[in-house]
Amino acid sequence: MAEHFADRLLAAIGRVGSPVCVGIDPAYDRLPDELKNGDEVAAIEAFGLGIVEAVAGRVPAVKPQIAYFERYGSAGVAAYEKVVTAAQKAGLIVIGDVKRGDIGSTASAYADGHLLGENAPDAITVNGYFGADGLKPFVDTAADTGKGIFVLVRTSNPSAAAIQDFADAVGKKFYEHIAEQVAKIGSDERLIGGSGYSCVGAVVGATYPDEARRLREIMPQQIFLVPGYGAQGASADDCAASFKADGTGAIVNASRSVIYAFQNPEYAGMDWKKTIETAAKKFADDIRQSVEENR
Amino acid sequence: MAEHFADRLLAAIGRVGSPVCVGIDPAYDRLPDELKNGDEVAAIEAFGLGIVEAVAGRVPAVKPQIAYFERYGSAGVAAYEKVVTAAQKAGLIVIGDVKRGDIGSTASAYADGHLLGENAPDAITVNGYFGADGLKPFVDTAADTGKGIFVLVRTSNPSAAAIQDFADAVGKKFYEHIAEQVAKIGSDERLIGGSGYSCVGAVVGATYPDEARRLREIMPQQIFLVPGYGAQGASADDCAASFKADGTGAIVNASRSVIYAFQNPEYAGMDWKKTIETAAKKFADDIRQSVEENR
Numbered sequence: 001m002a003e004h005f006a007d008r009l010l011a012a013i014g015r016v017g018s019p020v021c022v023g024i025d026p027a028y029d030r031l032p033d034e035l036k037n038g039d040e041v042a043a044i045e046a047f048g049l050g051i052v053e054a055v056a057g058r059v060p061a062v063k064p065q066i067a068y069f070e071r072y073g074s075a076g077v078a079a080y081e082k083v084v085t086a087a088q089k090a091g092l093i094v095i096g097d098v099k100r101g102d103i104g105s106t107a108s109a110y111a112d113g114h115l116l117g118e119n120a121p122d123a124i125t126v127n128g129y130f131g132a133d134g135l136k137p138f139v140d141t142a143a144d145t146g147k148g149i150f151v152l153v154r155t156s157n158p159s160a161a162a163i164q165d166f167a168d169a170v171g172k173k174f175y176e177h178i179a180e181q182v183a184k185i186g187s188d189e190r191l192i193g194g195s196g197y198s199c200v201g202a203v204v205g206a207t208y209p210d211e212a213r214r215l216r217e218i219m220p221q222q223i224f225l226v227p228g229y230g231a232q233g234a235s236a237d238d239c240a241a242s243f244k245a246d247g248t249g250a251i252v253n254a255s256r257s258v259i260y261a262f263q264n265p266e267y268a269g270m271d272w273k274k275t276i277e278t279a280a281k282k283f284a285d286d287i288r289q290s291v292e293e294n295r
Numbered sequence: 296m297a298e299h300f301a302d303r304l305l306a307a308i309g310r311v312g313s314p315v316c317v318g319i320d321p322a323y324d325r326l327p328d329e330l331k332n333g334d335e336v337a338a339i340e341a342f343g344l345g346i347v348e349a350v351a352g353r354v355p356a357v358k359p360q361i362a363y364f365e366r367y368g369s370a371g372v373a374a375y376e377k378v379v380t381a382a383q384k385a386g387l388i389v390i391g392d393v394k395r396g397d398i399g400s401t402a403s404a405y406a407d408g409h410l411l412g413e414n415a416p417d418a419i420t421v422n423g424y425f426g427a428d429g430l431k432p433f434v435d436t437a438a439d440t441g442k443g444i445f446v447l448v449r450t451s452n453p454s455a456a457a458i459q460d461f462a463d464a465v466g467k468k469f470y471e472h473i474a475e476q477v478a479k480i481g482s483d484e485r486l487i488g489g490s491g492y493s494c495v496g497a498v499v500g501a502t503y504p505d506e507a508r509r510l511r512e513i514m515p516q517q518i519f520l521v522p523g524y525g526a527q528g529a530s531a532d533d534c535a536a537s538f539k540a541d542g543t544g545a546i547v548n549a550s551r552s553v554i555y556a557f558q559n560p561e562y563a564g565m566d567w568k569k570t571i572e573t574a575a576k577k578f579a580d581d582i583r584q585s586v587e588e589n590r
Binding site: 025027065067068070071072073074075076077078080081099100101102103104105106107109110112113114117127128129130131132133134152155156157158159160161162163164166167168169174177178181232 | 320397429454463464
């Protein structure tokens with residue numbers, strides 16, 4: 001039986017000293033010139049591998065976004081697999097950002113594809129719109145293999161509110177309803193690790209800190225995966241709202257602000273991998289400091 | 296400029312005479328014995344190609360479910376691409392059942408991967424949880440290329456209600472809220488074809504016919520993709536609720552009840568492709584008759 005996902009993640013955070021994750025979202029147009037040789041799949045793969053090399057040991061986790069690979073069909077998915085494997089070999093926790101979700105029989109196929117097998121990610125993001133029976137195959141597979149899932153609760157994008165703020169007669173919002181379901185599904189004893197956290201976590205956007213504090217109360221056993229820092233506009237203090245008083249319970253993701261740091265005039269003339277390493281370190285320090293100050 | 300998706304779909308339905316779609320959901324364990332030679336990816340590909348051969352000319356559309364291919368990683372996705380290409384060559388409308396959804400920048404990558412390019416499906420299913428800005432790249436790409444999208448509104452699985460029936464102070468349910476957003480987004484003049492239907496459609500499960508009638512009112516310009524017939528428990532009459540009075544406006548999907556028909560004792564001794572052809576024809580006749588009777 002593999003060690004529990006939450007325990008592995010917390011240990012990795014403890015080793016590095018900061019609860020952060022770097023998103024691997026490679027868009028060909030934005031890559032360093034030296035990688036743009038016309039073979040787009042080879043270039044995004046090289047960029048993904050370069051990010052892994054630059055951040056290993058500096059951050060506990062990476063989050064490859066499969067969409068940027070899937071844009072190139074099966075050849076791109078093969079590149080995604082190589083980046084996931086390299087990240088695991090480098091000792092990083094890998095969160096596959098795939099946001100899959102479907103009815104139970106179909107969700108089983110997704111769970112097999114994305115959580116099973118030697119080179120599968122340690123965790124994936126999933127969409128909870130199908131409810132409990134659609135989540136069950138992901139939950140069961142994660143529980144059986146020491147893996148984790150993060151269910152979309154509150155997303156970080158501008159139009160999220162128009163959908164997710166839909167409220168019932170007593171003012172409860174839809175994303176809070178989803179959060180209650182996640183808390184309930186994730187509270188089963190078999191899903192809880194030695195750390196007290198569940199292998200069923202939640203995605204909670206950093207761009208709404210007041211809501212994050214409320215969701216922290218609804219989901220005491222969930223680790224929050226927090227997107228929205230940097231390019232999407234959230235500050236380190238905004239992100240701190242997703243943590244418990246003891247400074248645990250969340251991992252903050254930054255993608256564009258770290259991986260495209262070489263475009264920042266501040267880093268002019270520096271090797272692109274070195275800029276990513278530097279930006280990742282700065283990001284980790286920024287979050288560490290805010291979490292400390294908010295304890 | 297390619298012909299509008301809704302117009303192409305309606306023309307294909309008209310040629311065949313029944314608004315049905317066969318789902319391609321190949322699970323290795325359930326395949327005909329003669330295909331189970333140990334190479335699972337080759338077997339599901341052969342089964343997918345066999346379904347295409349069996350149903351071409353008998354139904355207007357097929358819906359390959361990418362999860363059953365993605366279970367095998369990039370090699371499985373390559374098989375999915377071959378099945379999609381074969382279906383298009385056979386003159387079928389192809390609806391890629393991928394249920395993707397993310398923030399705008401990421402959704403753009405998904406839209407490129409699943410709707411652009413010579414061999415991309417004619418339409419895909421998408422998840423609307425991110426709201427308008429997450430849908431926009433899919434809508435824009437569909438509009439520009441004569442493709443379509445079907446946004447998840449009401450799913451056909453047992454636990455859908457616990458999530459999607461969440462209601463506001465006046466009793467409006469969450470899936471109706473999503474339906475209103477889909478109707479609004481899809482009503483833009485540039486998205487409407489000569490048939491009066493939008494390239495932005497909706498997924499509406501057949502297992503809840505009363506709700507389908509209400510959703511038909513909320514979304515007059517949407518074509519409904521209706522899963523749930525057969526293995527999931529909905530009858531042809533249940534499905535008829537998703538159509539307009541003139542008998543247009545929906546396409547009913549059946550997957551397991553058609554593609555695994557060879558396991559039905561009724562068809563014992565018949566070649567597996569012939570059983571699929573026979574079951575597809577029976578399904579098409581069943582839906583045609585119910586839609587006629589409900590006009």
